[in-house]
Amino acid sequence: MSGAVYGCASPEDRSALMDLWKRVFGDPDDYLSLFFDLRFRPDQALVARNSLDGTPISMLFLLPIVFQSGSLQYRGRYIYAVATDPAFRSRGLSSQLLAEAHRRLSLEGLDFSVLVPAERSLFDYYAARGFRTEFFRCAQTVFAASSPDDVDLSPASLPALLPLRDALGAKSTLYGRWDQEALAYQQRETSLLGGETLSFFWEGKPGYAVCHPTENTVLIKEWGASAVSTPVLSAIAHRFGKNTVQLDLPASPGAGSARPFAMTRWYCKERKYEEGDPPVLSLVLD
Incomplete structure (x- = not known):
């Protein structure tokens, strides 16, 4: 114009x-x-x-x-x-x-x-404007057990979980790190939309999940544990009165079910990545 x-x-x-x-x-x-x-x-x-x-x-x-x-x-x-x-x-x-x-x-x-392009078609639009896809996701559905194990789920503060979040992110090739202010906002957003940030211990290790219930399932906006735990996810599903939980986990681009998720445009001329798990970017207000 x-x-x-x-x-x-x-x-x-x-x-x-x-x-x-x-x-x-x-x-x-x-x-x-x-x-x-x-x-x-x-x-x-x-x-x-x-x-x-x-x-x-x-x-x-x-x-x-x-x-x-x-x-x-x-x-x-x-x-x-x-x-x-x-x-x-x-x-x-x-x-x-x-x-x-x-x-x-x-x-x-x-x-x-x-x-994060809102639609698949927009990846081409942003690619033409200097962005390239660097983050991929893989959807996974977990069906809740009819009689879930006794898992202690408790409401948690995302800012308080920052050390755990950082420790898990440090394992990734590239980790999108939000600061305390951003995490506090994201916690408020989760609450406004009817969700919860829940912490738990499973097999002696701490973890957390940012949960957003929908009509038919519970969306896990961020899974804060080193492995997917069906007993914990079953407990989350039952907490919200649902039968399934939907995760969207970081994936390598070559993984069979991986799909494009987020795109970057770099301004610095030199950058290095240290080897690790697939790049992770979450809590993007999508």
Whole structure:
């Protein structure tokens, strides 16, 4: 769109951005309020403005995240909620916003950006804009035992579980690490959506699961244990009155049932990965 103005959001844009989000994604007001109360930072949001009246007509958010590979760390941004007003689509606004994001993040000295395409068809769209698929997932359904073992499940705080999360992530070739603020928000989001973060001990080892119940199953948004445990997952299913649990686990790209999940664009010229388990990125507000 010729004449659109690109730049950071301002505090006064909050209401207009909430309206744009609702038109595009349809989320309820309490979800919007949670995000904008706890995660909206004007300098971490880019907008395209209508040149006639300055109204935001396209947006994206740049949430801080760190990638770790062994002792190596890379600083970047998670690109979230890329959206354009339906009345202004097919004019290149999102492409220009992404280009502006890359320019700014590179100038800031950040190492990468990462995003999760909302649809399979969008992987080609983002690939044409410099991203490549680096994270893969594999879905797994576990059927609950009719008489589950006695597993002690208790509500847990995600920020309090950060050391365990880091220890598990350290085993991966590449680990997307959220900070305490992000984890606190994600915990609030889980609660708002009717889910729980549950901790447990199984075979002498601690673990946790971020659980989101749906009509027919329980989605595990993050599985925080070194192995899949059917007894623990059965206990989770029974806690929510479901018969199955659906996991979405990190996978290697060559695995038979692996599917593309997240894409990165790197700005640093040199990077090294230490060998480990498949790259892991979760709790991405998808």
